[in-house]
Amino acid sequence: MKKIFTLVFAVALLLGCTSKKEETVDEKTGINLIEVSQLAEDMKKDNTVVVDARSYDEYNGWDIDGSGVEGHIPGALSVPRSAVNEKNLDAILKRKEVSSEDSIVLYGGEASELAQLMEEKGYSVSLLDGGAKAWAEAGNTLDFLQNKSMIVPVSWVKDLMEGKEVSDYDGRPVKIINAGWDETGEAHKKGHIPGSYWAHLGWVEEGPLWNRVSDEKIKAEMERMGITKDTLLLLYGKDQTPAARFGIIARYMGVEDVRLINGGLKAWEAAGYPMETEYVEPEAVEYFGADKPMNPNLIIDLPEAVEYLKDGESDLVSIRSWKEYKGETSGYDYIKARGRIKGSKWGMGGSDPWHLEDYRAMDEAHMRPYTELAQMWQGLKIDTKHNLAFYCGTGWRASEVWFYAQAMGVDTTSIYDGGWKEWSTTEETKDAYLRGEPEKLNEESFLD
CATH class of the missing domain: 3.40.250.10 (Rhodanese-like domain)
Known part of the structure; x- marks a missing residue:
């Protein structure tokens, strides 16, 4: 038994x-x-x-x-x-x-x-x-992107367009903008998010420095495109850098709610969402809602850039390729000078002026996971408690990084509009540059 x-x-x-x-x-x-x-x-x-x-x-x-x-x-x-x-x-x-x-x-x-x-x-x-x-x-906490509403999913945009209830939206009028460099809008006609409008960057920036146009012209362009300071502006493109460039100029002027569509057109297509090819002009509005920039500190110019390098509490951060930063190449056929702004810090960028791999996910469309960006900046000794002004050749790459920084809660940020183009061609600063690999990365001083 x-x-x-x-x-x-x-x-x-x-x-x-x-x-x-x-x-x-x-x-x-x-x-x-x-x-x-x-x-x-x-x-x-x-x-x-x-x-x-x-x-x-x-x-x-x-x-x-x-x-x-x-x-x-x-x-x-x-x-x-x-x-x-x-x-x-x-x-x-x-x-x-x-x-x-x-x-x-x-x-x-x-x-x-x-x-x-x-x-x-x-x-x-x-x-x-x-x-x-x-x-x-089980009672454990979750982490998240602090200001996630600045970087919205394509699914959220689609639901919003279809009249569904979505989070992080207060009911204001919406404009969806597809931005790029194409005055005729041919790129838009090849396929875009339904209901979106085309924005040629040449309408808000101009040569030879490719800085923003005058405040009066920006205001007039916003009004022509039916955008007021109370508009929810959703931005995307085949490439996100021009979308971000248009976005920071709109935010500078006073548009209160400006967001990037994460992944842009590539993400929209990958989701299998419908596309349109019809080019439609937006209905203009009579008044933008302000006569002068409501957020002037978001874009700094040459005098402020020089002061940033002197005050000890601010930094110019170069969003450029390593070859550009070292001065092996200017990166552009219309920029002759090669090198970096003396005393600026390298914030990484991509393989060349037309790519931004270091700030994008492996698909080169979505924002790179913010935790990786924070770790990258820490390794580069970029102090996010400082006033940070991002710059690149003429402002496109810097603008995209500005959006990511804002979404991460790093709100003391701006872009230096003129970037390397202006710095290297202006008499008072054109000789204040460095070239070659730095002895100690991001420890150079403008005052030395």
Whole structure:
């Protein structure tokens, strides 16, 4: 009888263990599942990496699927499943400093698919049971982009256009602007977000310095395009830099609510949303709502740029390629001088004047995860408590970075409108430049 009891107990114990094992693996992939409490303990270990497989917008704090989750697990890396394939996975993880030595925990709607792909590549992976929702329901906090409403998802724009109730909207009139460099609007006619209007950057900036036009002309252009200071201005483009350039000029003039559509036209197309090709002129308004710039400090000019370099509490931050910063190239066929503004700091940029990879996600369309930007600035010794004026060649790249900084809550920011073009061609500053690789990056002084 004792032997029978022992046998029954052993079988029951074995069945219990088997059942428990089945409960702790993902049914679809067979990958291990861990509970929130276990993750909280594992995160104390140096080799534990948490990966958020949802969209960039959900990582920023947008509740796309209506689950009530607004943000990401603190410390998690953003690796959207939609942005990953077998060919680019290793490059993405290398950029985020993830190695096969790490213990990787994934969560999000398509996390199991990403985990399976990573496991096939030799990474050690598991899945968080219940994802970010379970994390929050256990009483844990979520992190999010501080001013996320400045960088809106394409899905939010589509819902707004369809008259659906959306968050972070107060009911004001809306204008959607597709911006670029094309006076005829041919680019717009090839396909755009329905209901959006074309903006040629030549209407708000002019040569030879490519600074903004006069305040009177900016006001007149806003009125011609039907924009007032009370308009919600949503901006996008095939490339986001001209959209941001138009946006900061509008914000400088006084438009109260100006936002970038995250991912621009590329994200809209990738979502499979409808497109239009008809070119429609906006209906003009009689009065913008102000006669002079309401936010003049958002754009600084040469005298202020010089003072920034002298006062010890401000910095000019170069958003240019490393070759431009070192003076190997000017970057433009219409800028002869090569080098950097003496005393300015390098804030990274991209491979050339026409790309901004360091500030964009791997798809080169969406904003790069803000946590990575903050880490990048910290490594570059850029003090976000200082007054920061971003500059580039003539203002486009700097404007996009300004939007990201504002969204991150770094609000003491502006752009130096003239940038390298103005600095290098103005008599009083053209000789105040440096060339070559700095001995100590971002420790040079204008006053030396």
